[in-house]
Amino acid sequence: MAKVSFPYGLSLLFMSVVPGAWRRTAAGAGLLSSDGAVAPTIFAEMSAAAARTGAINLGQGFPDEDGPAEVLEAARAAIANGANQYPPGRGIPDLLSAISEHQRRFYGLQVDPEREIIVTAGATEALTATLLALIDGADDEVVVFEPYYDSYAAAAALAGATLRTVPLRAPDFQPDLEQLAAAVTDRTRIILINDPHNPTGAVFRREVLAEIVRLAEKHDAIIVTDEVYEHLAFHAPHTPIATLPGAAARTLTISSAGKTFSATGWKIGWVHGPADLITAVLTVKQYLTYVNGSPFQPAIAVGLRLDDSFFDGAAAVLARKHEILGAGLRAAGFDVLAPEGGYFTVADATALGGADAAAFCRALPDRAGVVAIPLTAFVSDVRRGEYSGLIRFAACKRVEVLEEAVSRLAVLRS
Structure with missing residues:
Protein backbone atom coordinates (compact mmCIF):
# COMPACT_ATOMS: atom_id res chain seq x y z
CA MET A 1 0.00 0.00 0.00
CA ALA A 2 1.31 3.45 -0.89
CA LYS A 3 2.24 5.53 2.13
CA VAL A 4 0.06 8.41 3.32
CA SER A 5 1.88 11.63 4.11
CA PHE A 6 0.85 15.21 3.52
CA PRO A 7 2.73 17.78 5.61
CA TYR A 8 4.62 19.33 2.69
CA GLY A 9 1.53 19.87 0.57
CA LEU A 10 -0.31 21.26 3.59
CA SER A 11 2.54 23.66 4.32
CA LEU A 12 2.41 24.91 0.73
CA LEU A 13 -1.32 25.48 1.12
CA PHE A 14 -0.66 27.87 3.98
CA MET A 15 2.40 29.38 2.25
CA SER A 16 0.20 30.30 -0.68
CA VAL A 17 -1.36 33.16 1.30
CA VAL A 18 2.09 34.74 1.61
CA PRO A 19 2.75 36.94 -1.45
CA GLY A 20 6.38 35.90 -1.95
CA ALA A 21 5.66 32.21 -1.61
CA TRP A 22 2.64 32.49 -3.87
CA ARG A 23 4.66 34.23 -6.56
CA ARG A 24 7.41 31.60 -6.48
CA THR A 25 4.86 28.79 -6.65
CA ALA A 26 2.73 30.43 -9.32
CA ALA A 27 5.73 31.21 -11.48
CA GLY A 28 6.71 27.55 -11.35
CA ALA A 29 3.24 26.61 -12.51
CA GLY A 30 3.33 29.08 -15.39
CA LEU A 31 0.59 31.17 -13.79
CA LEU A 32 2.54 34.43 -13.87
CA SER A 33 3.98 36.31 -16.82
CA SER A 34 7.57 37.55 -16.93
CA ASP A 35 6.58 40.89 -15.38
CA GLY A 36 4.86 39.18 -12.43
CA ALA A 37 1.30 39.78 -13.61
CA VAL A 38 -1.28 37.01 -13.77
CA ALA A 39 -0.71 35.32 -17.13
CA PRO A 40 -3.83 35.22 -19.33
CA THR A 41 -4.76 31.79 -20.64
CA ILE A 42 -5.49 30.93 -24.26
CA PHE A 43 -9.02 30.07 -23.11
CA ALA A 44 -9.63 33.60 -21.83
CA GLU A 45 -8.06 35.05 -24.96
CA MET A 46 -10.22 32.98 -27.30
CA SER A 47 -13.41 33.63 -25.34
CA ALA A 48 -12.69 37.35 -25.54
CA ALA A 49 -12.19 36.97 -29.30
CA ALA A 50 -15.58 35.26 -29.56
CA ALA A 51 -17.22 38.15 -27.71
CA ARG A 52 -15.41 40.73 -29.82
CA THR A 53 -16.22 39.18 -33.19
CA GLY A 54 -19.51 37.39 -32.56
CA ALA A 55 -17.80 34.10 -33.40
CA ILE A 56 -19.28 30.77 -32.36
CA ASN A 57 -17.28 29.60 -29.36
CA LEU A 58 -16.22 25.97 -29.83
CA GLY A 59 -13.21 26.61 -27.63
CA GLN A 60 -14.45 26.06 -24.07
CA GLY A 61 -16.08 22.81 -23.03
CA PHE A 62 -19.41 23.82 -21.59
CA PRO A 63 -22.83 22.79 -22.93
CA ASP A 64 -25.37 25.35 -24.13
CA GLU A 65 -28.32 23.17 -23.06
CA ASP A 66 -29.59 22.41 -19.58
CA GLY A 67 -29.48 18.95 -18.08
CA PRO A 68 -32.36 16.64 -17.14
CA LEU A 306 -31.66 8.17 -13.09
CA ASP A 307 -32.49 5.22 -15.35
CA ASP A 308 -29.86 3.70 -17.59
CA SER A 309 -31.69 5.19 -20.55
CA PHE A 310 -30.55 8.68 -19.51
CA PHE A 311 -26.87 7.72 -19.38
CA ASP A 312 -27.04 5.77 -22.65
CA GLY A 313 -28.87 8.65 -24.29
CA ALA A 314 -26.35 11.26 -23.14
CA ALA A 315 -23.51 9.36 -24.82
CA ALA A 316 -25.51 8.73 -27.99
CA VAL A 317 -26.54 12.39 -28.37
CA LEU A 318 -22.98 13.60 -27.91
CA ALA A 319 -21.63 11.00 -30.35
CA ARG A 320 -24.10 12.31 -32.95
CA LYS A 321 -22.90 15.86 -32.35
CA HIS A 322 -19.32 14.75 -32.90
CA GLU A 323 -20.40 13.18 -36.20
CA ILE A 324 -21.95 16.48 -37.34
CA LEU A 325 -18.89 18.45 -36.30
CA GLY A 326 -16.45 15.94 -37.77
CA ALA A 327 -18.22 15.81 -41.12
CA GLY A 328 -18.21 19.60 -41.34
CA LEU A 329 -14.54 19.83 -40.40
CA ARG A 330 -13.62 17.30 -43.09
CA ALA A 331 -15.67 19.22 -45.64
CA ALA A 332 -13.75 22.38 -44.68
CA GLY A 333 -10.42 20.66 -45.32
CA PHE A 334 -9.36 19.51 -41.86
CA ASP A 335 -8.00 16.03 -41.15
CA VAL A 336 -10.25 14.84 -38.30
CA LEU A 337 -9.09 12.51 -35.51
CA ALA A 338 -12.40 11.04 -34.39
CA PRO A 339 -12.79 10.91 -30.58
CA GLU A 340 -13.75 7.84 -28.56
CA GLY A 341 -15.29 9.86 -25.74
CA GLY A 342 -15.70 13.27 -24.13
CA TYR A 343 -16.60 16.73 -25.34
CA PHE A 344 -13.87 17.41 -27.90
CA THR A 345 -12.88 16.62 -31.48
CA VAL A 346 -9.26 17.14 -32.53
CA ALA A 347 -8.51 18.15 -36.11
CA ASP A 348 -5.29 18.77 -38.02
CA ALA A 349 -5.25 22.16 -39.77
CA THR A 350 -1.92 21.70 -41.56
CA ALA A 351 -3.51 21.26 -44.99
CA LEU A 352 -5.29 24.60 -44.47
CA GLY A 353 -2.10 26.46 -43.68
CA GLY A 354 -2.47 25.85 -39.95
CA ALA A 355 0.89 24.27 -39.18
CA ASP A 356 1.10 26.89 -36.40
CA ALA A 357 -2.17 26.01 -34.69
CA ALA A 358 -1.99 28.87 -32.19
CA ALA A 359 -1.68 31.48 -34.95
CA PHE A 360 -4.39 29.71 -36.96
CA CYS A 361 -6.77 29.79 -33.97
CA ARG A 362 -6.07 33.46 -33.29
CA ALA A 363 -7.00 34.30 -36.89
CA LEU A 364 -10.00 31.96 -37.07
CA PRO A 365 -12.63 34.20 -35.37
CA ASP A 366 -12.11 36.99 -37.91
CA ARG A 367 -11.52 34.61 -40.81
CA ALA A 368 -14.41 32.20 -40.29
CA GLY A 369 -16.41 33.33 -37.27
CA VAL A 370 -15.51 30.30 -35.12
CA VAL A 371 -13.33 29.94 -32.02
CA ALA A 372 -11.23 26.85 -31.27
CA ILE A 373 -8.22 26.04 -29.05
CA PRO A 374 -4.77 24.91 -30.25
CA LEU A 375 -3.62 21.63 -28.75
CA THR A 376 -0.35 23.33 -27.90
CA ALA A 377 -2.25 24.94 -25.00
CA PHE A 378 -2.20 21.52 -23.34
CA VAL A 379 1.47 20.59 -23.76
CA SER A 380 4.81 21.62 -22.29
CA ASP A 381 7.13 23.91 -24.20
CA VAL A 382 9.49 21.10 -25.19
CA ARG A 383 6.72 19.23 -27.01
CA ARG A 384 4.88 22.08 -28.73
CA GLY A 385 6.34 21.17 -32.11
CA GLU A 386 4.86 17.66 -31.95
CA TYR A 387 1.30 19.03 -31.75
CA SER A 388 1.72 22.23 -33.74
CA GLY A 389 -1.01 21.66 -36.35
CA LEU A 390 -3.66 20.20 -34.07
CA ILE A 391 -6.78 22.05 -32.89
CA ARG A 392 -9.49 21.17 -30.36
CA PHE A 393 -13.16 21.86 -31.13
CA ALA A 394 -15.96 21.44 -28.56
CA ALA A 395 -18.92 19.35 -29.75
CA CYS A 396 -21.04 19.89 -26.62
CA LYS A 397 -23.28 22.51 -28.23
CA ARG A 398 -26.77 22.51 -29.71
CA VAL A 399 -27.03 20.82 -33.10
CA GLU A 400 -28.06 24.06 -34.80
CA VAL A 401 -24.99 25.80 -33.34
CA LEU A 402 -22.69 23.07 -34.67
CA GLU A 403 -24.36 23.21 -38.07
CA GLU A 404 -23.88 26.97 -38.23
CA ALA A 405 -20.25 26.63 -37.13
CA VAL A 406 -19.37 24.10 -39.83
CA SER A 407 -21.22 26.22 -42.38
CA ARG A 408 -18.97 29.13 -41.45
CA LEU A 409 -15.84 26.97 -41.55
CA ALA A 410 -16.59 26.05 -45.16
CA VAL A 411 -15.04 29.41 -46.12
CA LEU A 412 -11.64 27.91 -45.34
CA ARG A 413 -11.92 25.55 -48.31
CA SER A 414 -12.78 28.25 -50.81
Whole structure:
Protein backbone atom coordinates (compact mmCIF):
# COMPACT_ATOMS: atom_id res chain seq x y z
CA MET A 1 0.00 0.00 0.00
CA ALA A 2 1.31 3.45 -0.89
CA LYS A 3 2.24 5.53 2.13
CA VAL A 4 0.06 8.41 3.32
CA SER A 5 1.88 11.63 4.11
CA PHE A 6 0.85 15.21 3.52
CA PRO A 7 2.73 17.78 5.61
CA TYR A 8 4.62 19.33 2.69
CA GLY A 9 1.53 19.87 0.57
CA LEU A 10 -0.31 21.26 3.59
CA SER A 11 2.54 23.66 4.32
CA LEU A 12 2.41 24.91 0.73
CA LEU A 13 -1.32 25.48 1.12
CA PHE A 14 -0.66 27.87 3.98
CA MET A 15 2.40 29.38 2.25
CA SER A 16 0.20 30.30 -0.68
CA VAL A 17 -1.36 33.16 1.30
CA VAL A 18 2.09 34.74 1.61
CA PRO A 19 2.75 36.94 -1.45
CA GLY A 20 6.38 35.90 -1.95
CA ALA A 21 5.66 32.21 -1.61
CA TRP A 22 2.64 32.49 -3.87
CA ARG A 23 4.66 34.23 -6.56
CA ARG A 24 7.41 31.60 -6.48
CA THR A 25 4.86 28.79 -6.65
CA ALA A 26 2.73 30.43 -9.32
CA ALA A 27 5.73 31.21 -11.48
CA GLY A 28 6.71 27.55 -11.35
CA ALA A 29 3.24 26.61 -12.51
CA GLY A 30 3.33 29.08 -15.39
CA LEU A 31 0.59 31.17 -13.79
CA LEU A 32 2.54 34.43 -13.87
CA SER A 33 3.98 36.31 -16.82
CA SER A 34 7.57 37.55 -16.93
CA ASP A 35 6.58 40.89 -15.38
CA GLY A 36 4.86 39.18 -12.43
CA ALA A 37 1.30 39.78 -13.61
CA VAL A 38 -1.28 37.01 -13.77
CA ALA A 39 -0.71 35.32 -17.13
CA PRO A 40 -3.83 35.22 -19.33
CA THR A 41 -4.76 31.79 -20.64
CA ILE A 42 -5.49 30.93 -24.26
CA PHE A 43 -9.02 30.07 -23.11
CA ALA A 44 -9.63 33.60 -21.83
CA GLU A 45 -8.06 35.05 -24.96
CA MET A 46 -10.22 32.98 -27.30
CA SER A 47 -13.41 33.63 -25.34
CA ALA A 48 -12.69 37.35 -25.54
CA ALA A 49 -12.19 36.97 -29.30
CA ALA A 50 -15.58 35.26 -29.56
CA ALA A 51 -17.22 38.15 -27.71
CA ARG A 52 -15.41 40.73 -29.82
CA THR A 53 -16.22 39.18 -33.19
CA GLY A 54 -19.51 37.39 -32.56
CA ALA A 55 -17.80 34.10 -33.40
CA ILE A 56 -19.28 30.77 -32.36
CA ASN A 57 -17.28 29.60 -29.36
CA LEU A 58 -16.22 25.97 -29.83
CA GLY A 59 -13.21 26.61 -27.63
CA GLN A 60 -14.45 26.06 -24.07
CA GLY A 61 -16.08 22.81 -23.03
CA PHE A 62 -19.41 23.82 -21.59
CA PRO A 63 -22.83 22.79 -22.93
CA ASP A 64 -25.37 25.35 -24.13
CA GLU A 65 -28.32 23.17 -23.06
CA ASP A 66 -29.59 22.41 -19.58
CA GLY A 67 -29.48 18.95 -18.08
CA PRO A 68 -32.36 16.64 -17.14
CA ALA A 69 -35.49 18.30 -15.79
CA GLU A 70 -35.62 16.03 -12.74
CA VAL A 71 -32.20 17.23 -11.62
CA LEU A 72 -33.01 20.91 -12.15
CA GLU A 73 -36.29 20.57 -10.28
CA ALA A 74 -34.57 18.80 -7.38
CA ALA A 75 -32.21 21.78 -7.00
CA ARG A 76 -35.12 24.23 -7.01
CA ALA A 77 -36.92 22.12 -4.41
CA ALA A 78 -33.83 21.95 -2.22
CA ILE A 79 -33.50 25.74 -2.24
CA ALA A 80 -37.20 26.16 -1.44
CA ASN A 81 -36.95 23.63 1.38
CA GLY A 82 -34.05 25.40 3.08
CA ALA A 83 -30.95 23.52 1.94
CA ASN A 84 -29.02 26.77 1.79
CA GLN A 85 -26.50 26.54 4.62
CA TYR A 86 -23.28 24.59 5.08
CA PRO A 87 -23.64 20.90 4.28
CA PRO A 88 -21.53 18.32 6.15
CA GLY A 89 -17.82 18.46 5.36
CA ARG A 90 -17.73 15.18 3.48
CA GLY A 91 -20.99 15.92 1.64
CA ILE A 92 -24.64 15.31 2.41
CA PRO A 93 -25.31 11.65 3.30
CA ASP A 94 -27.77 11.13 0.46
CA LEU A 95 -25.24 12.19 -2.18
CA LEU A 96 -22.51 10.09 -0.59
CA SER A 97 -24.88 7.12 -0.74
CA ALA A 98 -25.83 7.92 -4.34
CA ILE A 99 -22.15 8.02 -5.40
CA SER A 100 -21.56 4.67 -3.69
CA GLU A 101 -24.65 3.19 -5.36
CA HIS A 102 -23.53 4.57 -8.74
CA GLN A 103 -20.08 2.99 -8.49
CA ARG A 104 -21.60 -0.37 -7.56
CA ARG A 105 -24.34 -0.18 -10.19
CA PHE A 106 -22.13 0.69 -13.16
CA TYR A 107 -18.77 -0.80 -12.21
CA GLY A 108 -19.21 -3.29 -9.38
CA LEU A 109 -17.06 -1.18 -7.04
CA GLN A 110 -17.81 -1.36 -3.33
CA VAL A 111 -17.30 2.10 -1.79
CA ASP A 112 -18.06 2.96 1.83
CA PRO A 113 -20.15 6.18 1.69
CA GLU A 114 -19.15 7.24 5.20
CA ARG A 115 -15.36 6.75 5.01
CA GLU A 116 -14.27 6.53 1.38
CA ILE A 117 -15.92 9.48 -0.41
CA ILE A 118 -15.64 13.28 -0.28
CA VAL A 119 -17.85 15.70 -2.21
CA THR A 120 -15.78 18.55 -3.67
CA ALA A 121 -16.11 21.81 -5.59
CA GLY A 122 -15.89 20.03 -8.90
CA ALA A 123 -13.21 17.65 -10.10
CA THR A 124 -10.63 20.45 -10.15
CA GLU A 125 -10.76 20.91 -6.38
CA ALA A 126 -10.69 17.14 -5.88
CA LEU A 127 -7.52 16.97 -7.97
CA THR A 128 -5.84 19.95 -6.31
CA ALA A 129 -6.66 18.81 -2.78
CA THR A 130 -5.39 15.32 -3.62
CA LEU A 131 -2.03 16.54 -4.90
CA LEU A 132 -1.59 19.00 -2.03
CA ALA A 133 -2.38 16.23 0.43
CA LEU A 134 -0.24 13.44 -0.97
CA ILE A 135 2.88 15.15 -2.32
CA ASP A 136 5.76 15.02 0.20
CA GLY A 137 8.17 17.45 -1.44
CA ALA A 138 10.19 18.45 -4.47
CA ASP A 139 11.68 14.96 -4.79
CA ASP A 140 8.22 13.58 -5.54
CA GLU A 141 7.16 13.23 -9.16
CA VAL A 142 3.73 13.23 -10.78
CA VAL A 143 3.48 11.34 -14.07
CA VAL A 144 0.85 12.67 -16.49
CA PHE A 145 -0.07 11.96 -20.08
CA GLU A 146 0.55 14.80 -22.50
CA PRO A 147 -1.41 16.71 -23.78
CA TYR A 148 -2.97 17.27 -20.37
CA TYR A 149 -5.72 19.40 -18.87
CA ASP A 150 -3.99 22.62 -17.83
CA SER A 151 -4.83 22.45 -14.12
CA TYR A 152 -2.72 19.29 -13.72
CA ALA A 153 0.58 21.14 -14.13
CA ALA A 154 -0.60 24.01 -11.93
CA ALA A 155 -1.73 21.68 -9.13
CA ALA A 156 1.51 19.70 -9.27
CA ALA A 157 3.55 22.91 -9.07
CA LEU A 158 1.48 24.25 -6.18
CA ALA A 159 2.12 20.98 -4.35
CA GLY A 160 5.85 21.31 -5.01
CA ALA A 161 6.14 18.21 -7.20
CA THR A 162 8.10 17.61 -10.38
CA LEU A 163 5.92 16.87 -13.42
CA ARG A 164 6.98 14.07 -15.75
CA THR A 165 5.05 13.55 -18.96
CA VAL A 166 4.34 10.65 -21.28
CA PRO A 167 3.29 11.74 -24.79
CA LEU A 168 0.05 10.71 -26.48
CA ARG A 169 0.61 11.04 -30.20
CA ALA A 170 -1.82 11.19 -33.09
CA PRO A 171 -3.71 9.47 -34.51
CA ASP A 172 -4.81 7.16 -31.67
CA PHE A 173 -3.34 9.08 -28.70
CA GLN A 174 -2.32 5.95 -26.82
CA PRO A 175 0.93 6.01 -24.79
CA ASP A 176 3.96 3.95 -25.75
CA LEU A 177 4.27 1.42 -22.93
CA GLU A 178 8.06 1.54 -22.95
CA GLN A 179 8.00 5.32 -22.55
CA LEU A 180 5.46 4.93 -19.76
CA ALA A 181 7.65 2.41 -17.94
CA ALA A 182 10.66 4.71 -18.28
CA ALA A 183 8.73 7.66 -16.80
CA VAL A 184 7.54 5.82 -13.67
CA THR A 185 10.33 5.36 -11.12
CA ASP A 186 10.71 5.04 -7.37
CA ARG A 187 10.41 8.85 -7.22
CA THR A 188 6.91 8.67 -8.70
CA ARG A 189 4.38 9.58 -6.03
CA ILE A 190 1.32 9.84 -8.27
CA ILE A 191 0.38 8.55 -11.72
CA LEU A 192 -2.37 10.89 -12.91
CA ILE A 193 -4.64 9.74 -15.72
CA ASN A 194 -7.64 11.26 -17.47
CA ASP A 195 -9.89 8.70 -19.14
CA PRO A 196 -11.77 9.45 -21.39
CA HIS A 197 -9.10 11.98 -22.17
CA ASN A 198 -9.28 15.75 -22.54
CA PRO A 199 -8.24 17.20 -24.96
CA THR A 200 -7.70 14.27 -27.35
CA GLY A 201 -10.93 12.29 -26.88
CA ALA A 202 -8.94 9.06 -26.45
CA VAL A 203 -10.07 6.15 -24.29
CA PHE A 204 -7.16 4.20 -22.82
CA ARG A 205 -6.90 0.59 -23.88
CA ARG A 206 -7.06 -2.18 -21.33
CA GLU A 207 -3.36 -2.98 -21.70
CA VAL A 208 -2.50 0.64 -20.92
CA LEU A 209 -4.57 0.59 -17.73
CA ALA A 210 -3.01 -2.74 -16.72
CA GLU A 211 0.49 -1.38 -17.24
CA ILE A 212 -0.30 1.68 -15.10
CA VAL A 213 -1.43 -0.62 -12.29
CA ARG A 214 1.66 -2.82 -12.66
CA LEU A 215 4.00 0.17 -12.50
CA ALA A 216 2.16 1.69 -9.53
CA GLU A 217 2.53 -1.56 -7.62
CA LYS A 218 6.20 -1.92 -8.59
CA HIS A 219 7.11 1.61 -7.51
CA ASP A 220 4.59 2.04 -4.67
CA ALA A 221 2.82 4.94 -6.38
CA ILE A 222 -0.73 6.23 -5.99
CA ILE A 223 -3.01 6.28 -9.02
CA VAL A 224 -5.21 9.36 -9.35
CA THR A 225 -7.78 9.10 -12.11
CA ASP A 226 -9.91 11.91 -13.53
CA GLU A 227 -13.05 10.28 -14.96
CA VAL A 228 -15.36 13.27 -15.51
CA TYR A 229 -16.31 11.97 -18.99
CA GLU A 230 -17.10 8.47 -17.70
CA HIS A 231 -20.64 8.43 -19.15
CA LEU A 232 -19.55 9.96 -22.44
CA ALA A 233 -17.58 7.07 -23.94
CA PHE A 234 -18.98 6.24 -27.38
CA HIS A 235 -17.96 2.73 -28.34
CA ALA A 236 -17.88 0.71 -25.11
CA PRO A 237 -18.75 1.24 -21.43
CA HIS A 238 -16.14 3.10 -19.43
CA THR A 239 -13.67 0.98 -17.44
CA PRO A 240 -12.48 2.65 -14.22
CA ILE A 241 -8.89 1.72 -13.48
CA ALA A 242 -9.96 0.94 -9.89
CA THR A 243 -11.77 -2.15 -11.22
CA LEU A 244 -8.52 -3.77 -12.37
CA PRO A 245 -6.92 -6.38 -10.10
CA GLY A 246 -4.73 -4.77 -7.45
CA ALA A 247 -5.73 -1.20 -8.30
CA ALA A 248 -8.44 -0.24 -5.80
CA ALA A 249 -6.15 -0.20 -2.75
CA ARG A 250 -3.96 2.52 -4.27
CA THR A 251 -6.40 4.46 -6.48
CA LEU A 252 -8.24 7.71 -5.91
CA THR A 253 -11.08 8.05 -8.41
CA ILE A 254 -12.29 11.57 -9.28
CA SER A 255 -15.44 12.47 -11.17
CA SER A 256 -18.09 15.18 -11.23
CA ALA A 257 -21.65 15.98 -12.20
CA GLY A 258 -20.89 18.84 -14.56
CA LYS A 259 -20.22 16.89 -17.74
CA THR A 260 -22.75 14.09 -17.20
CA PHE A 261 -25.68 16.35 -16.30
CA SER A 262 -24.75 19.47 -18.30
CA ALA A 263 -24.35 21.44 -15.07
CA THR A 264 -20.76 22.62 -15.23
CA GLY A 265 -21.54 25.74 -13.19
CA TRP A 266 -22.76 23.79 -10.19
CA LYS A 267 -19.26 22.49 -9.40
CA ILE A 268 -20.26 19.28 -7.66
CA GLY A 269 -17.49 16.71 -7.85
CA TRP A 270 -16.22 13.87 -5.73
CA VAL A 271 -13.25 11.67 -4.99
CA HIS A 272 -13.32 8.17 -3.58
CA GLY A 273 -10.73 5.65 -2.57
CA PRO A 274 -9.11 4.01 0.47
CA ALA A 275 -10.20 5.64 3.73
CA ASP A 276 -6.70 6.71 4.83
CA LEU A 277 -6.03 8.47 1.53
CA ILE A 278 -9.45 10.11 1.61
CA THR A 279 -8.80 11.37 5.16
CA ALA A 280 -5.56 12.97 3.96
CA VAL A 281 -7.39 14.67 1.08
CA LEU A 282 -10.15 15.88 3.40
CA THR A 283 -7.53 17.44 5.68
CA VAL A 284 -6.55 19.76 2.82
CA LYS A 285 -9.98 20.15 1.20
CA GLN A 286 -11.45 21.65 4.37
CA TYR A 287 -9.08 24.61 3.99
CA LEU A 288 -9.94 25.19 0.33
CA THR A 289 -13.70 25.55 -0.17
CA TYR A 290 -14.59 23.91 3.17
CA VAL A 291 -17.96 22.87 1.68
CA ASN A 292 -20.00 23.89 -1.35
CA GLY A 293 -23.19 23.58 -3.35
CA SER A 294 -25.64 22.69 -0.59
CA PRO A 295 -28.84 22.72 -2.74
CA PHE A 296 -27.08 21.12 -5.71
CA GLN A 297 -25.91 18.08 -3.76
CA PRO A 298 -29.39 16.52 -3.34
CA ALA A 299 -30.09 17.32 -6.99
CA ILE A 300 -27.02 15.39 -8.14
CA ALA A 301 -28.08 12.49 -5.93
CA VAL A 302 -31.29 12.42 -7.99
CA GLY A 303 -29.26 12.52 -11.20
CA LEU A 304 -27.00 9.63 -10.26
CA ARG A 305 -30.08 7.48 -9.69
CA LEU A 306 -31.66 8.17 -13.09
CA ASP A 307 -32.49 5.22 -15.35
CA ASP A 308 -29.86 3.70 -17.59
CA SER A 309 -31.69 5.19 -20.55
CA PHE A 310 -30.55 8.68 -19.51
CA PHE A 311 -26.87 7.72 -19.38
CA ASP A 312 -27.04 5.77 -22.65
CA GLY A 313 -28.87 8.65 -24.29
CA ALA A 314 -26.35 11.26 -23.14
CA ALA A 315 -23.51 9.36 -24.82
CA ALA A 316 -25.51 8.73 -27.99
CA VAL A 317 -26.54 12.39 -28.37
CA LEU A 318 -22.98 13.60 -27.91
CA ALA A 319 -21.63 11.00 -30.35
CA ARG A 320 -24.10 12.31 -32.95
CA LYS A 321 -22.90 15.86 -32.35
CA HIS A 322 -19.32 14.75 -32.90
CA GLU A 323 -20.40 13.18 -36.20
CA ILE A 324 -21.95 16.48 -37.34
CA LEU A 325 -18.89 18.45 -36.30
CA GLY A 326 -16.45 15.94 -37.77
CA ALA A 327 -18.22 15.81 -41.12
CA GLY A 328 -18.21 19.60 -41.34
CA LEU A 329 -14.54 19.83 -40.40
CA ARG A 330 -13.62 17.30 -43.09
CA ALA A 331 -15.67 19.22 -45.64
CA ALA A 332 -13.75 22.38 -44.68
CA GLY A 333 -10.42 20.66 -45.32
CA PHE A 334 -9.36 19.51 -41.86
CA ASP A 335 -8.00 16.03 -41.15
CA VAL A 336 -10.25 14.84 -38.30
CA LEU A 337 -9.09 12.51 -35.51
CA ALA A 338 -12.40 11.04 -34.39
CA PRO A 339 -12.79 10.91 -30.58
CA GLU A 340 -13.75 7.84 -28.56
CA GLY A 341 -15.29 9.86 -25.74
CA GLY A 342 -15.70 13.27 -24.13
CA TYR A 343 -16.60 16.73 -25.34
CA PHE A 344 -13.87 17.41 -27.90
CA THR A 345 -12.88 16.62 -31.48
CA VAL A 346 -9.26 17.14 -32.53
CA ALA A 347 -8.51 18.15 -36.11
CA ASP A 348 -5.29 18.77 -38.02
CA ALA A 349 -5.25 22.16 -39.77
CA THR A 350 -1.92 21.70 -41.56
CA ALA A 351 -3.51 21.26 -44.99
CA LEU A 352 -5.29 24.60 -44.47
CA GLY A 353 -2.10 26.46 -43.68
CA GLY A 354 -2.47 25.85 -39.95
CA ALA A 355 0.89 24.27 -39.18
CA ASP A 356 1.10 26.89 -36.40
CA ALA A 357 -2.17 26.01 -34.69
CA ALA A 358 -1.99 28.87 -32.19
CA ALA A 359 -1.68 31.48 -34.95
CA PHE A 360 -4.39 29.71 -36.96
CA CYS A 361 -6.77 29.79 -33.97
CA ARG A 362 -6.07 33.46 -33.29
CA ALA A 363 -7.00 34.30 -36.89
CA LEU A 364 -10.00 31.96 -37.07
CA PRO A 365 -12.63 34.20 -35.37
CA ASP A 366 -12.11 36.99 -37.91
CA ARG A 367 -11.52 34.61 -40.81
CA ALA A 368 -14.41 32.20 -40.29
CA GLY A 369 -16.41 33.33 -37.27
CA VAL A 370 -15.51 30.30 -35.12
CA VAL A 371 -13.33 29.94 -32.02
CA ALA A 372 -11.23 26.85 -31.27
CA ILE A 373 -8.22 26.04 -29.05
CA PRO A 374 -4.77 24.91 -30.25
CA LEU A 375 -3.62 21.63 -28.75
CA THR A 376 -0.35 23.33 -27.90
CA ALA A 377 -2.25 24.94 -25.00
CA PHE A 378 -2.20 21.52 -23.34
CA VAL A 379 1.47 20.59 -23.76
CA SER A 380 4.81 21.62 -22.29
CA ASP A 381 7.13 23.91 -24.20
CA VAL A 382 9.49 21.10 -25.19
CA ARG A 383 6.72 19.23 -27.01
CA ARG A 384 4.88 22.08 -28.73
CA GLY A 385 6.34 21.17 -32.11
CA GLU A 386 4.86 17.66 -31.95
CA TYR A 387 1.30 19.03 -31.75
CA SER A 388 1.72 22.23 -33.74
CA GLY A 389 -1.01 21.66 -36.35
CA LEU A 390 -3.66 20.20 -34.07
CA ILE A 391 -6.78 22.05 -32.89
CA ARG A 392 -9.49 21.17 -30.36
CA PHE A 393 -13.16 21.86 -31.13
CA ALA A 394 -15.96 21.44 -28.56
CA ALA A 395 -18.92 19.35 -29.75
CA CYS A 396 -21.04 19.89 -26.62
CA LYS A 397 -23.28 22.51 -28.23
CA ARG A 398 -26.77 22.51 -29.71
CA VAL A 399 -27.03 20.82 -33.10
CA GLU A 400 -28.06 24.06 -34.80
CA VAL A 401 -24.99 25.80 -33.34
CA LEU A 402 -22.69 23.07 -34.67
CA GLU A 403 -24.36 23.21 -38.07
CA GLU A 404 -23.88 26.97 -38.23
CA ALA A 405 -20.25 26.63 -37.13
CA VAL A 406 -19.37 24.10 -39.83
CA SER A 407 -21.22 26.22 -42.38
CA ARG A 408 -18.97 29.13 -41.45
CA LEU A 409 -15.84 26.97 -41.55
CA ALA A 410 -16.59 26.05 -45.16
CA VAL A 411 -15.04 29.41 -46.12
CA LEU A 412 -11.64 27.91 -45.34
CA ARG A 413 -11.92 25.55 -48.31
CA SER A 414 -12.78 28.25 -50.81
